[in-house]
Amino acid sequence: MITIKSSKIFDGEKFSEQTLLLEESFLSKKEQKVDLGxxxxxxxxxxxxAHLRDPGQIWREDIFSGTRAAAHxxxxxxxxxxxxxxxxxxxxxxxxxxxxxKKACVNVKIVGAITKGRKGKELAEMGxxxxxxxxxxxxxxxxxxxxxxxxxxxEYASELGLPIISHCEEPYLKGGHMREGWYSTLYGxxxxxxxxxxxxxxxxxxxxxxxxxxxxxxHISTERSVKLIRQAKADGINITCDVCVHHLLFQDKxxxxxxxxxxINPPFPTSKGQEELYCGLEDGTIDVIITDHAPYAIHEKxxxxxxxxFGIIGFETFLNELLMVxxxxxxxxxxxxxxxxxxxxxxKVEGGILGKxxxxxxxxxxxxxxxxxxxxxxxxxxxxPFLGKSLKGKVLATYSNGKKVYGDPKWSVM
Amino acid sequence: MSVVGKDxxxxxxxxxxxxxxxxxxxxxxxxxxxxxxxKVPALRGKxxxxxxxxxxxxTRMSFEVAAKRLNADVVNFSASTSxxxxxxxxxxxxxxxxxxxxxxxVIRHREPGSPMMLKKxxxxxxxxxxxxxRAHPTQAILDGYTMWEKFGTLKGLNVTIVGDILHxxxxxxxxxxxxxxxxxxxFCGPKSMMPFGVENYGVRVSHNVREAxxxxxxxxxxxxxxxxQSGGFFSSLDEYNELYGITSEIMKLANPSxxxxxxxxxxxxxxxxxxxxxxxxxxxxxxxxxxxxxRMALLYLTLGGDDNDNN
Numbered sequence: 172m173i174t175i176k177s178s179k180i181f182d183g184e185k186f187s188e189q190t191l192l193l194e195e196s197f198l199s200k201k202e203q204k205v206d207l208g209x210x211x212x213x214x215x216x217x218x219x220x221a222h223l224r225d226p227g228q229i230w231r232e233d234i235f236s237g238t239r240a241a242a243h244x245x246x247x248x249x250x251x252x253x254x255x256x257x258x259x260x261x262x263x264x265x266x267x268x269x270x271x272x273k274k275a276c277v278n279v280k281i282v283g284a285i286t287k288g289r290k291g292k293e294l295a296e297m298g299x300x301x302x303x304x305x306x307x308x309x310x311x312x313x314x315x316x317x318x319x320x321x322x323x324x325x326e327y328a329s330e331l332g333l334p335i336i337s338h339c340e341e342p343y344l345k346g347g348h349m350r351e352g353w354y355s356t357l358y359g360x361x362x363x364x365x366x367x368x369x370x371x372x373x374x375x376x377x378x379x380x381x382x383x384x385x386x387x388x389x390h391i392s393t394e395r396s397v398k399l400i401r402q403a404k405a406d407g408i409n410i411t412c413d414v415c416v417h418h419l420l421f422q423d424k425x426x427x428x429x430x431x432x433x434x435i436n437p438p439f440p441t442s443k444g445q446e447e448l449y450c451g452l453e454d455g456t457i458d459v460i461i462t463d464h465a466p467y468a469i470h471e472k473x474x475x476x477x478x479x480x481f482g483i484i485g486f487e488t489f490l491n492e493l494l495m496v497x498x499x500x501x502x503x504x505x506x507x508x509x510x511x512x513x514x515x516x517x518x519k520v521e522g523g524i525l526g527k528x529x530x531x532x533x534x535x536x537x538x539x540x541x542x543x544x545x546x547x548x549x550x551x552x553x554x555x556p557f558l559g560k561s562l563k564g565k566v567l568a569t570y571s572n573g574k575k576v577y578g579d580p581k582w583s584v585m
Numbered sequence: 586m587s588v589v590g591k592d593x594x595x596x597x598x599x600x601x602x603x604x605x606x607x608x609x610x611x612x613x614x615x616x617x618x619x620x621x622x623x624k625v626p627a628l629r630g631k632x633x634x635x636x637x638x639x640x641x642x643x644t645r646m647s648f649e650v651a652a653k654r655l656n657a658d659v660v661n662f663s664a665s666t667s668x669x670x671x672x673x674x675x676x677x678x679x680x681x682x683x684x685x686x687x688x689x690x691v692i693r694h695r696e697p698g699s700p701m702m703l704k705k706x707x708x709x710x711x712x713x714x715x716x717x718x719r720a721h722p723t724q725a726i727l728d729g730y731t732m733w734e735k736f737g738t739l740k741g742l743n744v745t746i747v748g749d750i751l752h753x754x755x756x757x758x759x760x761x762x763x764x765x766x767x768x769x770x771x772f773c774g775p776k777s778m779m780p781f782g783v784e785n786y787g788v789r790v791s792h793n794v795r796e797a798x799x800x801x802x803x804x805x806x807x808x809x810x811x812x813x814q815s816g817g818f819f820s821s822l823d824e825y826n827e828l829y830g831i832t833s834e835i836m837k838l839a840n841p842s843x844x845x846x847x848x849x850x851x852x853x854x855x856x857x858x859x860x861x862x863x864x865x866x867x868x869x870x871x872x873x874x875x876x877x878x879x880r881m882a883l884l885y886l887t888l889g890g891d892d893n894d895n896n
Contacts, residue, residue: 353782359697359719359754362781429698473676475696477717 215247227256748807
């Protein structure tokens with residue numbers, strides 16, 4: 172047996188002083204006591220929206236590099252999105268990834284596509300993918316514009332007890348490279364208006380009301396999206412949503428340097444939109460925080476801004492960013508619950524709480540620093556605005572399924 | 586106050602004093618252009634590269650003439666004849682050119698921010714000759730110079746810019762420069778072609794051209810492009826001309842001494858009628874001449890022409 176003592180043990184809801192008893196099989200063979208002082212002990216984080224680029228885009232990331240990066244960020248469960256090559260839209264594809272994931276260093280959950288090839292024409296075999304273990308369905312990266320098809324997808328998903336994870340973006344209004352507003356005017360950038368998202372959110376709310384299906388809106392980024400979802404929840408509609416952590420820290424105005432590592436879709440919000448995102452987190456409208464980890468190779472991002480692909484990596488800076496968000500006024504326990512207990516409950520997956528079976532946990536020093544650099548990142552890609560910056564807070568060790576998957580050698584005693 | 590070594594990403598890198606300095610220098614160079622031998626050796630031994638990733642005749646030629654009048658060596662790079670077609674990246678193109686020893690780049694690119702990106706790969710001076718819909722500082726400088734020459738000052742001048750503001754880098758840079766110099770700017774055009782939050786430029790916004798040109802000293806037309814029709818920005822060129830076209834009647838509503846300006850190329854019968862374009866108060870050709878003079882001034886000053894004289 173091993174005991175861990177800390178004054179900052181987070182159970183998924185709040186911090187308290189505790190002594191955890193860990194089974195011998197986990198962490199160490201020797202019997203010992205470890206006093207961690209006020210280091211944080213967290214349930215392993217869940218990131219329920221990420222792109223591991225596996226199969227088919229492994230110059231950006233693969234399931235192994237991606238999960239090593241996740242472990243480096245204190246994340247022990249990753250949801251991988253199906254916009255790979257080929258698309259994850261069949262039972263075989265889900266089984267293939269599941270098999271590969273067995274050798275990955277953290278838990279990987281698979282989100283299947285809603286339509287074949289994410290093309291929006293025919294439904295993918297959702298029942299079979301569910302049988303193979305898919306945790307939800309998404310055409311992430313594109314909005315399923317055909318409302319009839321979307322309705323039927325929701326009907327199937329609700330039969331299967333799984334959510335539709337919806338990427339909300341009206342295709343005729345999109346096409347910009349940043350958020351439409353004064354700053355897009357000033358920076359001379361073709362821009363996408365807020366309504367491109369909220370129009371699609373409104374459609375999903377109405378279809379969820381029609382079908383009773385659980386629709387989870389991914390990475391909301393506008394004031395109106397928050398308000399529509401808040402109202403839908405008040406009306407008892409089966410809607411949940413998440414926000415990408417980067418959208419809580421960056422705004423449209425931050426693109427003055429045309430840095431392509433800050434190009435993301437949905438684009439950074441306006442200051443007004445961001446304010447509402449904070450309100451939405453505080454009042455429970457927004458259920459979960461994600462990274463939307465989206466790796467791209469250096470040569471893909473080292474181009475003109477409007478020619479660059481959308482996406483930012485996020486695993487390894489997740490906790491650092493959450494700390495920054497808490498400094499802007501949200502309680503850190505609330506934020507941590509939205510990356511642990513809340514996503515676990517929402518998707519009905521294991522983890523996110525420190526309960527009896529302690530297999531996934533993260534030890535974090537909120538006062539230490541780490542330097543984000545080409546050398547220190549575990550991801551294959553480097554597309555983060557934090558590259559070359561020193562960040563407050565450092566993951567000291569991550570344990571997944573009872574094994575240390577990241578950590579300084581000095582933590583090997585555990 | 587010095588323009589030496591300054592990268593001209595947009596007009597707001599310049600102070601009103603520096604802009605005035607450019608105007609005064611341009612006036613001297615304009616005299617040179619009237620001489621039988623239109624050349625001064627001010628930039629002998631300097632290499633200027635025009636780097637055009639987007640088709641342009643006027644601006645590129647204007648820069649080329651300006652640089653040659655100053656005796657600089659000029660090399661022209663245009664995307665259509667380059668290895669860009671073979672898939673060479675912007676970065677590699679610039680690094681290749683830079684290895685050849687260029688002192689100043691003039692860049693035109695459809696991407697906003699591309700001049701700043703260019704600067705990442707070179708120590709040479711960078712002059713923006715139009716980056717997407719963001720900025721066109723040398724057009725604004727030549728426009729400002731044209732007004733300055735005509736009216737003696739820009740302070741208090743009423744300038745009305747009519748047309749597709751949304752897609753116009755000329756309107757954006759003009760608004761900034763005219764603001765710096767203390768002029769009053771009105772943007773006029775349909776709502777569909779007015780960029781978000783445009784009032785923040787410190788301009789007045791109008792959707793009625795008759796109202797917008799009242800008390801104007803300068804009426805500037807912008808090119809309306811037919812391809813905007815398919816995007817729903819306007820219904821037909823005919824209707825656009827009726828609602829926003831600059832006619833003699835519209836010019837009569839402006840101040841008696843008002844001038845007409847246009848960055849070119851003009852669509853006669855769309856944003857302006859021929860009677861206005863060819864009138865005695867039209868400055869369109871004067872703008873072209875001033876383009877060469879102001880670009881000479883800018884090349885001379887940024888490449889440290891003054892310093893050379895002292896050596």
